[in-house]
Amino acid sequence: MKKITVCLMLIGAAHFVDAQKISLGKITDVASKGSKALTFTNEDAVKLSKESVDYMDKNNAVAGPKDPYTVRLNKLFGKHKSQDGLTLNYKVYKVTDINAFACADGSVRVFSSLMDIMTDDELLAVIGHEIGHVKNQDTKDAIKSAYLKAAALDAASSASSTVATLNDSQVGKMANAFLDASHSKKQESEADTYSYDFMKANKYNVVGAYTAFKKLALLSEGGTAQSGFQKMFNSHPDSNKRAEAVKKRAEKDGLWKDPGTVTLPKTKLTK
Numbered sequence: 001m002k003k004i005t006v007c008l009m010l011i012g013a014a015h016f017v018d019a020q021k022i023s024l025g026k027i028t029d030v031a032s033k034g035s036k037a038l039t040f041t042n043e044d045a046v047k048l049s050k051e052s053v054d055y056m057d058k059n060n061a062v063a064g065p066k067d068p069y070t071v072r073l074n075k076l077f078g079k080h081k082s083q084d085g086l087t088l089n090y091k092v093y094k095v096t097d098i099n100a101f102a103c104a105d106g107s108v109r110v111f112s113s114l115m116d117i118m119t120d121d122e123l124l125a126v127i128g129h130e131i132g133h134v135k136n137q138d139t140k141d142a143i144k145s146a147y148l149k150a151a152a153l154d155a156a157s158s159a160s161s162t163v164a165t166l167n168d169s170q171v172g173k174m175a176n177a178f179l180d181a182s183h184s185k186k187q188e189s190e191a192d193t194y195s196y197d198f199m200k201a202n203k204y205n206v207v208g209a210y211t212a213f214k215k216l217a218l219l220s221e222g223g224t225a226q227s228g229f230q231k232m233f234n235s236h237p238d239s240n241k242r243a244e245a246v247k248k249r250a251e252k253d254g255l256w257k258d259p260g261t262v263t264l265p266k267t268k269l270t271k
């Protein structure tokens with residue numbers, strides 16, 4: 001099982017089994033030496049992120065234009081493609097891992113298994129969270145560190161202070177390392193705040209952010225048949241705490257509506 005901790009969601013055992021796990025190609029042996037002298041610009045981050053995303057798009061089942069997942073994401077994300085001065089693009093990966101991630105070039109990828117368990121309001125909260133990561137440039141650090149690993153920079157090659165062109169195998173390594181990277185708790189919390197503000201400004205139901213975290217908490221608690229899943233959640237920010245933070249703000253704003261007991265859906269929510 002491949003672990004992805006780029007973002008809000010965690011991977012794990014499939015909730016519904018109908019697709020492939022996210023594929024990172026056949027990449028091994030990621031080195032970890034880096035060069036501190038490297039000048040790494042925003043342009044570099046955008047260019048390398050695009051290369052990584054292109055690689056991941058090529059190695060995973062991307063939902064086609066008429067696929068129900070794409071149709072649903074168009075409905076939710078379509079009007080936010082130019083959000084907050086950013087130029088964003090989005091796609092659905094038809095994979096069993098439950099996740100979503102964003103890259104410095106404005107690419108957001110949402111996994112179908114996440115769309116199976118989240119309502120529209122909850123998905124909007126995830127989208128807002130991912131846009132927050134792009135806006136806050138959180139993904140720049142992740143792609144820089146992934147680049148350094150992929151290029152396997154050592155003392156000799158670090159004489160070069162600019163970003164080199166990577167070959168295909170190195171791009172694969174970079175994508176792999178990027179997906180292995182995780183944001184700090186502070187970055188996650190700031191993306192949560194961004195998401196809440198995004199929901200509020202667009203008059204979406206902010207309680208969706210609360211129930212989304214509650215569902216993640218349920219996934220982390222629920223796994224007798226999902227032992228690996230549970231383990232991974234243990235190292236992640238507490239979903240229940242993040243849900244409570246949303247509730248607190250919503251109450252303060254007069255936007256809180258008690259959703260009752262949150263449960264995981266028994267059938268897929270993308271039709």
Ligand SMILES: [Zn+2]
Binds near residue numbers: 129133183
């Ligand atoms: Zn995140």
